[in-house]
Amino acid sequence: MKKKMVWLGASVLAVAAGIKHQAKKKKQSVSSLMIEQTLKQIPIFPDVRKPKEYQKLLEKSEAGYTLPDYVRSMYNACESKELKNTIVIKPKNKVSQRTIFYLHGGAYWFQPMVAHFRMLSKLAESLEAQIIMPIYPKAPSYHAEDVHKMVAQTYDEMLEKVAVDPAHLTFMGDSAGGGLALSFLQVLKETKKPMPQRAILLSPWLDVTGMNPQIRSLQKKDPMLPNDRLSYCGQVYAGALSTYSPLVSPLFGELSDLPPIDVFVGTHDILYADAKALEEQAKEEQLPIRIWSYRHMNHVFVTYPIPEAKEALTIIKNLILS
Structure with a gap:
């Protein structure tokens, strides 16, 4: 022995x-x-095409979301009193005028994870900011038009009932939430509503079609996202809309006249392909969009307990304070 x-x-x-x-x-x-x-x-990304997995997620999407008690106690999170189906995370002491409107990831099918709350709690404390996170309805029960309706209503009520000043407002989102944030910015521009001072996107899902030819080579490096499963999630989320609609895939939308956008993405992420496509378009049109690429990093690495995430979060903090 x-x-x-x-x-x-x-x-x-x-x-x-x-x-x-x-x-x-x-x-x-x-x-x-x-x-x-x-x-x-x-492997952490389930095959939602399987009948049992689909049925389970269908029931979950119909049931809605309940904030776990351990998240409530550990990360100072609670349900908003003014905004329906919205979580608020605040620093434990001083609260400044800064607000982050955060749209969480999860392929439009999954609810926020503990990694989201851990990262957002750190940001709230370091920035003395309140973080407002709408828990938008999920696929397969709900689709893109339902999600945009809820997010738009929450945003309008946030400006009115919570008296958030757009001059001190930052949009953030990861993965599907990052794509949703960029889509919603385009909606705000079209409807001529107040926009935030800037947007910060973490590994955003910008094109749900999964047709970018660069994805094939990236798939060998990505340990998290199988493109076929992810694309199926996007097709269901699109509902009656085309997967090429800017409401679903903002990479195909109009990107001019938006606030400054910073994108943080790893090179071992299949969504790195679309971030590079966004960067190329930004250069051609001279748009205020900047891509922060991190070698060898995986999908939404900024939420991980690693030095590279700490470095990225420091940059994000300084961007919001600037």
Whole structure:
């Protein structure tokens, strides 16, 4: 038994040394590499096309969302008194005029995860800002037009009932929420409503068609998002709309006359392809859109407990304060 324990300990040390060497060679943190390797072994994106999985998510989308008690206590989150189906996260002490209107990711099918609340709680504290996060209706029970209706109503009521000043307002969103944030900015421009001072998008899903030819090569590097499953989620979310509609895929919408937009994305994310397409369009049209690319990082890496996320969050904080 003693010999087996010695052998096991030596094996663990050898694996750790190998990971450390590999991380150093790739110039990334050990923790980020360990997370990536874990994600490769434990697929986290379910196949919603399977009847049992679809039925389960159908029932969940009909039932709505309940804020978990541990999130309420750990991250100072609560239901908004003024805004229906909306979560508010505030710093524990001083609250400034700054507000973040946050649209969470989850392929338009899934509710916010603990990683969202952990990151948003940190931002709320460091910025002394309140964070307003609408829990928009989910597919497959609801579709893009339903989601936009709810987000628009929440936004209007936020400006009126919560008296949020657009001059101190930032839009943020990750993954599907990042795409929704850009779509909604286009809606605000078309309807001539007040817009935020800036938008910050984390690994945004900008084109739900999944037709970008660069995705194929990126798929080999991405341990999280299978493009076929993701595209199916997008098709269902689109509902009666075309998947090329700007309300669904904002990459095909009008991008001029929007506030400054900063995009944070990793190169091991299939959505990096669309971020690069956005960057090319921004350069051609001289738009105030900036892409922050992080080598070897995975989907929505900014929510991970890794040094690269800490660096990105520092940049995000400074952008909001600028």
